[in-house]
Amino acid sequence: METVKALTFDVFGTVVDWRASIIREGEAFGRARGVGADWARFADAWRGLYQPSMDEVRSGRRAWTKLDDLHRESLVRLLDDFGITGLDAAAIDDLNRAWHRLDPWPDVVAGLTRLKRKFVLATLSNGNVALMVNMARRAGLPWDAILGAEPARAYKPRPDAYLRTADFLGLRPAECLMVAAHPNDLMAARGCGFRTAYVPRPLEHGPERAVAFRADARPEFDVVAQDFVALADELGA
């Protein structure tokens, strides 16, 4: 681990609580526009279309398309499924940008602030640059660089998403530590030569689906930490 110079972060789920934030945004949108819906179900359904929409691009069936555009197509479909009608394009755009306004988990800003003293911090998310920039400004996330899928033009877990991010940082993969709440993301990064830190987020899918933290749960990863403050402790930052 002494070779690690940069930490690269998954964002949705790992850094921010997308589900509670989308529910909050949906409820506010519903109140403002007089639209009723089960916003928890709406949030889960929207996220449910996330992987299938990226699969079209990963497979090459579809040219590069940024996540904001995929999210918006999914949203239009969902509004129809939920019987929500009569919204103009500006209203749909506003709701789509709920993904730019996600809240970080409570430990994130304190942890990143410590980690930044010792490591380069970069996003390695499937979120597009504008989304990540707007989220970071609102939430106070102190990234050194916004990288990941859009600059790399490859959605995780495609190897190019990881390899091109390391190349942008001027580092070998072994000098990069991927931080994520999702084992499949970490396994793909590891397959590219990255070091791995597993930070489970038991509440990602809501309190009903919470799973207790176990430090010994995933011995295949280099570090397992309960949150970003614990990660800073582990890495001596």
Place this chain on the structure above:
Amino acid sequence: METVKALTFDVFGTVVDWRASIIREGEAFGRARGVGADWARFADAWRGLYQPSMDEVRSGRRAWTKLDDLHRESLVRLLDDFGITGLDAAAIDDLNRAWHRLDPWPDVVAGLTRLKRKFVLATLSNGNVALMVNMARRAGLPWDAILGAEPARAYKPRPDAYLRTADFLGLRPAECLMVAAHPNDLMAARGCGFRTAYVPRPLEHGPERAVAFRADARPEFDVVAQDFVALADELGA
């Protein structure tokens, strides 16, 4: 100007004093390794190879090559021209990374800190991502995003360098204000639809070649400001 949402910055010359910094780095390198040279002439010669090296890529004669690599090739050539011999690869790499350690002009951090409250701040430099990240960490430059030539895979003043940067930011060109000390950079940005702010840096090429500031010198640009603090004043930030 009310439509402007992001400021995109030229960096070498506009944000940092590359010449005094490279002279300082050369002198320190020379002292540490017992190498004598006219480091001011060395700095000017190194910078003199900058545009020709990028022209190979701009013209398509050469595949995409990041600036660190172009700088290093120029450096190897210059060391030979200056009769500096006997350096190993690690020493040459160290001197090449002098470009990662450039100092900002005195007004920069204060000006950017104010501007960041109102605008997204992104680099739009020909410098590669790692160079910009390392420079920003050392100098305390509070960028929201490191963009420009490498993510866009096009060296300024090619239009794609500007247009792809605006696209990464999710903005129309008219929502971006290009800030630069070099009229040719601003004219290229303007040709792509960007707004323009001219911040001359009279000392860029050394005190002997200083030119007095004149606010009315370039009426073709939307803003002319003496430094980044004056730019923040002009933009109400």
